[in-house]
Amino acid sequence: MNVAQLVSEIKSKKSYLCVGLDTDINKLPEGISKDTEGILQFNKEIINATKDFAVSYKINTAFYEQLGSKGWNIIEKTREMIPSNTLSIADAKRGDIGNTSTMYAKAFFETMDFDALTVAPYMGYDSVEPFLKFNNKITIVLGLTSNEGSADFQTNPIYDPPLYKTVLERISKWGTPENLMFVIGATKAEALVEIRNVVPDHFLLIPGVGAQGGSASEVCKNGKNALGGLLINSSRGIIYASSGRDFAEAARAEAQKLALETQPYTAHL
């Protein structure tokens, strides 16, 4: 799936929702076995229950890697379940010297055929560019993250302009809105107005709504652009909406709620 198809999906579903599959084996609801099969069943039911409202699914690799190679096999199988009319994102935050970044790109863009991958910016151009080289794939670079630790370097006041702005300014020139997006935390919604001055055209992947406290409507107000330009991620708030056997219905209800909250901000599309 490419950016044009994503925009069309946002328009038709009237939703910016990305569902985060941060599936923790220890948090599987009642009635689901705490093993490989259980995780796959859970992911399948969550996807089926939310696909009317979600335009994207994001797999957080850490939750699977804790299970070792079995966990990677679950990533592969879950990737295959993601509907082809939604954007599949591997949230893996990779990045290394050139030849190594190329290997990571092959892993996620070729071997597993994800549409998009999150990438860390610290190592600069030759660590990001190998991802951008892959045709019809999207690299999503960390800009301003949702966690408190973003104050240590990204917004540390000893630097003017702040580091995250230098990251956005510089990296936005390395790709186009067709192959490059940025991660901007929902907990920094007030910064979105200024961020849109720096990167007016790129899509922003916005984690931090829900469990982390960010407001989806605030994000839309400050962050939307002419093409929508937003993917608003919720993970725990949706997938663990209920710990009972009704987890899929509860997830669907939460997904719908979030989609409805942001729907007014899709009216211009």
Add this chain to the structure above:
Amino acid sequence: MNVAQLVSEIKSKKSYLCVGLDTDINKLPEGISKDTEGILQFNKEIINATKDFAVSYKINTAFYEQLGSKGWNIIEKTREMIPSNTLSIADAKRGDIGNTSTMYAKAFFETMDFDALTVAPYMGYDSVEPFLKFNNKITIVLGLTSNEGSADFQTNPIYDPPLYKTVLERISKWGTPENLMFVIGATKAEALVEIRNVVPDHFLLIPGVGAQGGSASEVCKNGKNALGGLLINSSRGIIYASSGRDFAEAARAEAQKLALETQPYTAHL
């Protein structure tokens, strides 16, 4: 293995050598089958051939991830081959918000029982601290990397002090020389004198010798401390020293050469 045991190993082998297992299925030497079994056989022969000179082995996860879950299974099996008197490092450059970093730490420190893991600093304290919490494990944070792209943010002259120094200064206070090390590229050997002013006691993992052009003796001269404090990594220069059936002997010779080059700088231990 802990830092005290590492120091004792450096002293007894008179070597700072870390061998990087960046094993690329397409570069396996003649006589080795280009499949899972071939990679495992190659890694085993490389480890056996170099273990008299190496105090550490570093697995670059990207090279295995490109093979998907099969590749992760090779990481697990290669981890088991690493001798217990050497430091096992997963070079994975992970890092995310707190609960996700904890999952990565479990993956590498518990599920696979690596001694050490490389971590990216961009997301700050709560992305690094979950790794530091694991007992008897070592977190190796990126400081100044060996690639050209380090000039984009780490040493960008618009920032004074440069970003990498702020990263070293701040993060060095989050851990101790027993649970925290830093990655400093060998291609920046001239910066090591100043870096030792900022982090005098921590071990530094130094990639970039060999294929990337860094000088091991220059690194030792500028970077060693009272406990040695160095792990000098060579990957391609050792493991691909020969593309023939004599690859193991050639790797052993290269490993010995690098150990001998740095041996004078272990005399004070």
